[in-house]
Amino acid sequence: MKTIHLIAAARPNFMKIAPLYHELLKRDGINPVIVHTGQHYDLNMSDVFFKDFNLPEPRIHLGVGSGTHAEQTGNVMIAYEKVLIKEKPDLIVAAGDVNSTIAATLAAVKLGIKTAHLEAGLRSFDRTMPEEINRILTDSIADYLWTPSPDGDENLIKAGISKDKITLVGNIMIDSLEMLRSKIENLDICRKFGLNKGRYGLVTLHRPSNVDHPEILEKLCKCLLEISSRLPLIFPVHPRTSAQLMDTGCETILHNADNIHLADPLGYKDFMNLVMGSRLLITDSGGVQEETTYLGIPCLTLRSNTERPVTITEGTNILCNHGNLNKMVDNILEGNFKKGKKPNLWDGHTASRVADCIQELISQNLKLKNRN
Ligand code: UD1
Ligand code: UDP
DSSP states (O other): OEEEEEEEOSHHHHHHHHHHHHHHHHSTTEEEEEEEOOSSOSIIIIIHHHHHTTOOOOSEEOOOOOOOHHHHHHHHHHHHHHHHHHHOOSEEEEETTSHHHHHHHHHHHHTTOEEEEETTTOOOOOTTSHHHHHHHHHHHHOSEEEESSHHHHHHHHHTTOOGGGEEEOOOHHHHHHHHHHHHHHTOOHHHHTTOOTTSOEEEEOOOHHHHSSHHHHHHHHHHHHHHHTTSOEEEEOOHHHHHHHHHHTHHHHHHHOTTEEEEOOOOHHHHHHHHHTOSEEEEOOHHHHHHHHHHTOOEEEOSSOOSOTHHHHTSSEEEOOTTTHHHHHHHHHTTOOOOOOOOTTOSSOHHHHHHHHHHHHHHSHHHHSOOO
């Protein structure tokens, strides 16, 4: 029996490891184990996803919590190293680009334990983003690199990474969506806000570049107020953003606005039900750019770059800023927006392709054999 650790840490990780966990359970000779680092810990940033995705409570929980980048990364490494020494997994799979992704991978690599990076190769080419540093480092040390789209392969090859480490597997986020689609479609969450399907916009913001600078956050909130006079907005607020909205006094302004509905972070099913019923998304989330492209819903991304370029070249995403956001919303409301198409291999079968890769690696025992 081969033991495979799946690293769960922050909100975007849960929907990336859930389909793989369920797929690996079906495969002979594989024992998938979820390791929760504790990077996200609130009920609505963590526990709710275990329930939504029918995941067992993690047997291994590192409980690292919040901190500076160095504290969080270091604490995951220190705690996970102890687990790795005791449990000696055959492979660890870390997804995405959060601090726990690089921390878990680095701890394992140093012990000679094989590592795989799921969602490898993405690049914003913006090193002011903490996630970009995590992506570059994780890709440069992981043994197996599973990419969501061909740009990922190209970026890795340009970085000098050997082709035989790279496999284009597709986008695992889409598996999560398809796995729960019927349950999501049965909900009617916008009614709880007194709104009708297709007649509201959905907002998520949490990038430090947008929310950690009061002058930028204030400008964005002003834009949201203006937009809400034409389109009611639902805004489930990330905890980082919540703290900043409170500090700047923007929370009261948004709270008092007639057509802005602030909410706590939502569970996956409730959130995706709102996405499916929305006229447009205003976001800086990585995952939301992908989900809207898959669903064909206009996505206005408040960033100057994206590590997910296919959502622009093939999908329904465009980059904006507080200067042109209003105009972009008007274009959409007037019916002027690109249609987009689903990128190749965003088909709900990525977990199965990843599980095939893992079985193949197991069958070539040497490749999975630990160095010490
Ligand atoms: C992290 C990831 C980011 C990802 C985002 C998804 C890094 C560097 N950043 O950003 O890539 O897009 O998650 O949501 O890994 N907090 C709570 N409760 C929680 C979790 C966090 O209150 O359950 C608050 C704490 O005050 C914390 C702050 O949010 O200091 C930021 O959390 P952190 O995990 O450091 O970064 P995120 O902004 O969530
Ligand atoms: N999401 C959710 N509830 C919310 C906001 C987001 O379930 O209130 C989901 C959504 O599917 C999104 C995923 O969480 O794709 C990842 O979210 P986040 O924006 O936090 O992280 P990122 O993808 O930017 O790293």
